[in-house]
Amino acid sequence: MNLSIIISITVSLIFLYLVFSLVASEIQELLTTILEWRAKHLRESIANLLGEENSGDPLIQKLYNNSLIRSLNQKDINRAKSIGPSYITSEIFSIAFLETIKNVASYTTDNIDIDNLINHINNSDLPDTLKENFSVLTKLTTSKVKEKEKQLEQLEKEISNWYDRSMERATGVYKRNAKAVALIVAFFIAIAANVDTVYIVKSLAQDKIILSTISQVSEQFVTINAETASCITTAEDKEGKTNCLAPITNNLNFTLEQLAPLPIGWDLSEPFKKQFRPFNFKSIVETMVGWVLSAIAISMGAAFWFDLLRKVLNIRNTGKKPTTNK
DSSP states (O other), rough: OOOHHHHHHHHHHHHHHHHHHHHHHHHHHHHHHHHHHHHHHHHHHHHHHHTTTTTSSSSHHHHHHHHHHHTTOOOOTTTOOOOSSOOHHHHHHHHHHHHHHHHTTTOOOOOOHHHHHHHHHHHHOOOOHHHHHHHHHHHHHHHOOHHHHHHHHHHHHHHHHHHHHHHHHHHHHHHHHHHHHHHHHHHHHHTTTOOOHHHHHHHHOOOOHHHHHHHHHHHHHHHHHHHHHHHHHOOOOOHHHHHHHHHHTTTTHHHHHHHTTOOOOOOOTTTTTTTSSSSSSHHHHHHHHHHHHHHHHHHOOOHHHHHHHHHHHHHHHHHOOOOOOO
16 A cells, blocks of 8 residues: 555545534534533533532522523523523623622612622521622722722622633533533444444555545545635634534535445445454454544544645645656
8 A cells, every 4th residue: 555545545534534523513513502501501600600509599590580691591482491591791790690699688779888798698698608709709809999989890890700710610611521422422423324434444445446536525625615724724713613614514415425435324225234244253343443433533523624634635735746748
C-alpha cells in the first residue's frame, strides 16, 4: 500500500466521520430540545447556587415565577408544563433574585436599605448557605460604594458577578455531560448505520474504484463549501465553528447520498454478509473494534473533521506533481 492510497483512505474516512458527525449533532440537538436538558441543568445549577437541594424547592419555584424569568420561557404549545428557560442573563437573574428574597424575607419597603435587608434575611427561613453568600455580597457592596443611594446598583452588579462565576462552572459540567451523550449517540449511529472503520479500511484498500470515487467526492465537497471553510478558519471557539456548518447541515440528506459507494449500512436480507464472514470470534472482535473507533471519531464533532479534511486535501494537492506537456 503506497502513500497515495493511504492518504486517499484517510481522506475518505475523514469525510465519512464528518458526515456522520453532522447526523450525530442533529440527533443530540433534537434530544436536548425535547428533553429540555439545558433548562434542567440551568435550574439545577441555580438551585445549587442558592443552597437548595432540589430544583423543585419552594425558593426556586418562587424565583422562576418571577415575571422577568417567566417572560424568558418559550414553552412548547404541545407541553402542559415547561421546566423553564434554557438561558437567563445575569442582569435578569440579579433583579429577579433580589425581588424573590425580599418577598421571602418579608421585606416590604420599596427602597432597599442593605443593613435592614440583611437583618430580614438572617431572620428568614432562607438556606444558611444563601444567607452566608448574600452577606459576603453585601459586604463587598458596602466596601466599594459608601453612598446609600448607589449601593443597590452595586449590589445588583455583585449578584450578577456571583451568578456569572457559578454559570461558568455549570457550563463546564454541562459540556462534560454533553461529550458523554455525544459518545453514546455516536456509538448508536455506528451500530445502526454499520459504520465499521476496520472493514471500511479493508474494503477501500481492495477497491480502488470506490476509493477514487469517495476521494473525489470529498474534494468536491470542500470546494463547494469554501465559505464554510473560511468561516471555520476565522471562528474563535467551538460553538462558532459549529454554527459555520449550518449550510451543510441544511443539505444533510444530499451529503449522506455521497456516501452511497462506501461499504456501510445493513443488508437486512443477509445482515452477516459483510464483515461477519466468516462468522467467528475474530470477525466479531474486529467489527466491535471498528464500531468503537467510528463512535469515538464521530463524537469528536463535524467542525473538527471538516477542518482536518481541508488541511489533508491541501497537503495532498500540494504534493501532486504538475502535469507537463511533452
